[in-house]
Structure formats: C-alpha cells, structure tokens
Amino acid sequence: TEACLTAIDASGKLNAFVHHTPDMARGMAKAADQRIKAGDAAPMTGIPVGIKDVFCVKGVPSQAASRILDGFRPEYESTVTQNLWNAGAVMLGKLNQDEFAMGSANENSVYGPAINPWKAADGRDLTPGGSSGGSAAAVAADLCLAATGTDTGGSIRQPAAFTGTVGLKPSYGRVSRWGVIAYASSLDQAGPMTKTVRDAAIMLGAMASVDPQDSTSADKPVPDYESLLTGDIRGKKIGIPREYRIDGLPEEIAALWQKGADMLRDAGAEIVDISLPHTKYALPAYYVIAPAEASSNLARYDGVRYGRRAKLGQGDGIVEMYEKTRAEGFGPEVQRRVMIGTYVLSAGFYDAYYNRARKVRTLIKRDFECAFADGVDAILAPTTPSAAFALGASDNADPVQMYLNDVFTVTLNLVGLPGISVPVGQDKNGLPLGLQLFGRPFDEGNLLNQALVLE
Ligand code: GLN
Numbered sequence: 001t002e003a004c005l006t007a008i009d010a011s012g013k014l015n016a017f018v019h020h021t022p023d024m025a026r027g028m029a030k031a032a033d034q035r036i037k038a039g040d041a042a043p044m045t046g047i048p049v050g051i052k053d054v055f056c057v058k059g060v061p062s063q064a065a066s067r068i069l070d071g072f073r074p075e076y077e078s079t080v081t082q083n084l085w086n087a088g089a090v091m092l093g094k095l096n097q098d099e100f101a102m103g104s105a106n107e108n109s110v111y112g113p114a115i116n117p118w119k120a121a122d123g124r125d126l127t128p129g130g131s132s133g134g135s136a137a138a139v140a141a142d143l144c145l146a147a148t149g150t151d152t153g154g155s156i157r158q159p160a161a162f163t164g165t166v167g168l169k170p171s172y173g174r175v176s177r178w179g180v181i182a183y184a185s186s187l188d189q190a191g192p193m194t195k196t197v198r199d200a201a202i203m204l205g206a207m208a209s210v211d212p213q214d215s216t217s218a219d220k221p222v223p224d225y226e227s228l229l230t231g232d233i234r235g236k237k238i239g240i241p242r243e244y245r246i247d248g249l250p251e252e253i254a255a256l257w258q259k260g261a262d263m264l265r266d267a268g269a270e271i272v273d274i275s276l277p278h279t280k281y282a283l284p285a286y287y288v289i290a291p292a293e294a295s296s297n298l299a300r301y302d303g304v305r306y307g308r309r310a311k312l313g314q315g316d317g318i319v320e321m322y323e324k325t326r327a328e329g330f331g332p333e334v335q336r337r338v339m340i341g342t343y344v345l346s347a348g349f350y351d352a353y354y355n356r357a358r359k360v361r362t363l364i365k366r367d368f369e370c371a372f373a374d375g376v377d378a379i380l381a382p383t384t385p386s387a388a389f390a391l392g393a394s395d396n397a398d399p400v401q402m403y404l405n406d407v408f409t410v411t412l413n414l415v416g417l418p419g420i421s422v423p424v425g426q427d428k429n430g431l432p433l434g435l436q437l438f439g440r441p442f443d444e445g446n447l448l449n450q451a452l453v454l455e
C-alpha cells in the first residue's frame with residue numbers, strides 16, 4: 001500500500017487517480033495486517049486497488065467524471081466495492097474515466113484525459129482507451145495491483161488491450177450493478193482489470209455475488225475461479241468468427257489473431273471456423289440502445305437530487321433550473337447521447353430505431369446460441385482494430401469515427417456473455433495488442449482457464 005501511495009503521488013502526469021484516499025488506504029491496510037496475523041485472511045486481504053469513479057464509495061467523491069455530480073459523496077456503498085472491502089482489499093482512490101462511461105479514449109472526462117504509460121514511437125502521449133482509461137493506466141503503471149472497471153460496450157476490454165493488461169467483462173448479472181452509476185442498464189457490467197489472468201480470477205471471485213438489491217443479479221453461486229485455473233484446455237473447441245475479419249483489418253491484427261489461435265491449438269484445443277452472421281449490425285444497434293437507456297438513466301440529474309445545481313437568474317423557474325443545470329453539468333458527448341436517446345425513443349421514431357435495434361439484438365443473440373449449440377466452447381477475436389492511438393482523436397468533428405473503435409467489443413454486451421481481453425502481442429512500434437475470448441453464459445471459469453494459455 002505504501003509503495004502504491006508513493007507511486008500515485010509521483011504519477012500526476014498520467015491523471016489516472018482523480019480522488020486520493022491515503023488515510024482510508026492506511027487504515028484498511030492496518031486492518032488487513034491484523035486480519036492476516038489473526039489467520040483470517042481472504043484472497044484479497046491487503047491488496048491495494050483503485051476504484052473507477054463510477055462506483056459509489058461511501059463518503060468519497062463519486063461522480064462518474066461528470067461535472068453534474070460535483071460535490072456528490074454517496075451515503076452508501078456499491079455492492080462490488082463492499083464485497084472487495086469484505087475480502088480485505090485496500091482502497092487507494094478513485095480512477096479517471098469517460099463521463100458516465102461514454103467514450104473510448106477517456107477524453108470525455110471532467111478531470112481531463114488519463115494518459116497511457118506506453119508512449120508513441122515519436123514520444124507523443126497515447127490514450128489508455130476508455131471508458132475505464134484511468135483503471136487501465138493505473139494497473140499498467142503499477143499504481144495499484146488491480147482496479148475495477150465497467151464494460152457497457154467494451155470499456156474494460158479495450159483499455160486493457162491498449163495498456164497490455166487483462167480485463168474481464170463478466171456475464172450480465174454475475175456482478176451486482178447496485179451502487180454503480182448507471183449508463184445503459186441492460187448492458188452495464190462491472191469487472192476486474194488486472195496484470196494477470198490469475199489476478200482476474202481472484203478479483204472476479206471477490207467482486208461477484210448474488211445481490212437481492214439488483215433485480216438482474218443472477219441467482220448462481222460464485223465458483224472459486226482460481227481453483228479452476230489448470231491450464232488444461234485439451235479438447236476444447238474454439239471458434240474463429242469469420243465476420244470479424246472486417247474490411248481493412250490491419251495485417252498486424254490479423255497476424256496477432258492467428259498467433260492466438262496457434263497458441264490455443266498448441267495447447268490442445270480444436271480451432272474451428274464459425275459464422276456469427278448478424279455481427280455487422282451490432283455496432284449500429286448498440287449506438288441506438290445504449291443512448292436510449294442512457295437518456296432515461298440520466299433524467300435523474302435534475303439539479304435537485306444530486307450534485308450540482310446551476311446558478312439561477314431572477315425569475316428563473318423549475319424548467320430553467322433543469323435546463324441550465326443540465327447544459328452546464330453534462331459534457332458534449334453526454335449531451336449528444338441524451339439527444340440521440342430521446343430521439344430514438346420518441347413516439348414517431350420508436351419503431352424505426354429502438355424497436356428495430358431490439359430485434360437485431362435478438363438475432364445477434366441467436367447467432368451465439370447457434371455457435372454454442374454446435375459445440376463451440378469459446379470464441380476468439382481481436383479486442384480492437386488498432387493499438388492505442390494518440391490523444392486528441394476526439395477533437396475530430398466526426399464522433400462516429402470514435403464509435404467505430406468499438407466494432408469488436410459491443411456485441412458481447414448486447415448478448416450478455418462473458419469476455420476477457422488478454423495482451424498477446426505488439427504492433428510494429430512495440431505497443432501492446434490484445435485478443436479477446438468470449439465464453440458461454442456464466443462460464444467465466446473456463447474462459448479464464450483458456451485465457452491463461454494466451455498469456
Ligand atoms: N465506447 C463505448 C461507448 O462509448 C463503450 C463504453 C463502455 O463500455 N462504457 O458507449
């Protein structure tokens with residue numbers, strides 16, 4: 001804990017930690033020491049972790065990197081963080097992210113961008129990815145041993161790939177969403193961001209629980225994931241989805257993908273070609289459903305219930321209060337999503353956009369059901385179409401360019417399956433590249449075991 005606190009103090013440039021809680025950390029580390037002495041240690045006892053700003057931690061600023069939650073200190077604890085503290089983990093502070101987890105570069109943050117500890121060949125600063133950019137940067141730069149992230153459309157896996165770390169998005173319902181500031185409730189899922197697959201197994205076990213406070217929490221016991229890590233994947237069938245071989249896929253990503261398939265084959269798995277025919281509709285469906293749910297979730301930020309209220313002028317009424325508060329409190333990307341979301345949900349367009357996207361979601365789900373029914377145990381794909389890119393890409397006038405980064409990740413959230421990104425190679429400049437494995441529902445144990453082979 002002391003080593004991490006020192007490293008955090010020296011790491012200001014990375015802008016990964018946005019709220020520091022050293023007193024809390026020292027108190028928790030002391031309690032962990034006592035627990036260890038008493039012979040009562042749990043797997044994470046004494047392990048210093050960072051927490052993405054989107055998780056409510058009692059008494060600690062928790063504002064999902066938004067101005068609208070300035071000054072908000074939750075009165076209660078998210079289930080995930082409570083589970084981590086119960087397991088003995090030590091809280092180092094809150095981590096940078098995109099505002100309300102909307103983004104792929106951590107540039108939509110009220111704190112400014114987090115910075116990737118890896119540098120471009122010409123020395124330029126790179127994005128650590130988003131939205132869990134602070135979590136990924138902190139783990140990669142050894143500011144913490146592990147961090148929490150959330151993944152609505154790739155926000156754990158993509159930053160993991162961009163920083164050479166491991167990121168796991170659990171099955172929808174495996175980890176409680178209670179106390180996690182909502183982006184798109186049918187897609188959001190919290191998970192671990194770690195240095196190794198084994199750490200991800202340990203941390204997932206600590207984060208996951210059956211939670212009566214989240215109606216979508218799955219009523220399934222949490223296995224001891226670490227004990228399932230045998231490295232034996234003989235006889236497993238791994239699918240290579242041909243639709244992920246998109247036009248313009250860079251040669252180095254194709255080569256990385258092949259390398260991953262070879263590693264799994266050498267370990268005794270059978271590699272098969274599969275088809276997920278509706279893949280190309282996933283990105284457009286996601287960018288209808290996610291903003292629709294976001295526009296509804298974000299309606300609660302009205303200047304009354306939480307955080308910040310705009311200064312009002314003489315004669316301003318309640319409508320002006322809402323308008324001014326939301327105009328000042330939400331950044332441009334969040335405002336864009338609220339507009340898209342309310343548009344696709346509005347009476348005249350609901351069927352054409354929102355309902356259509358929901359139907360597409362069902363078709364995509366069936367693609368996976370068919371693949372698994374054919375005996376495939378897991379699916380291997382690239383995590384991202386490129387290595388980490390330079391900061392400043394969000395300044396381009398076309399936000400759709402940024403959305404295209406999520407082409408390989410959003411599908412998994414639409415279908416609620418678990419996925420893990422593992423660093424498998426480098427691009428020509430030595431920057432990390434990741435591959436992801438998708439698993440059967442609630443099959444995180446096998447998924448982690450297969451991921452171990454890719455490490
Ligand atoms: N980049 C995607 C988005 O902006 C995914 C974000 C996430 O997973 N939270 O919506």
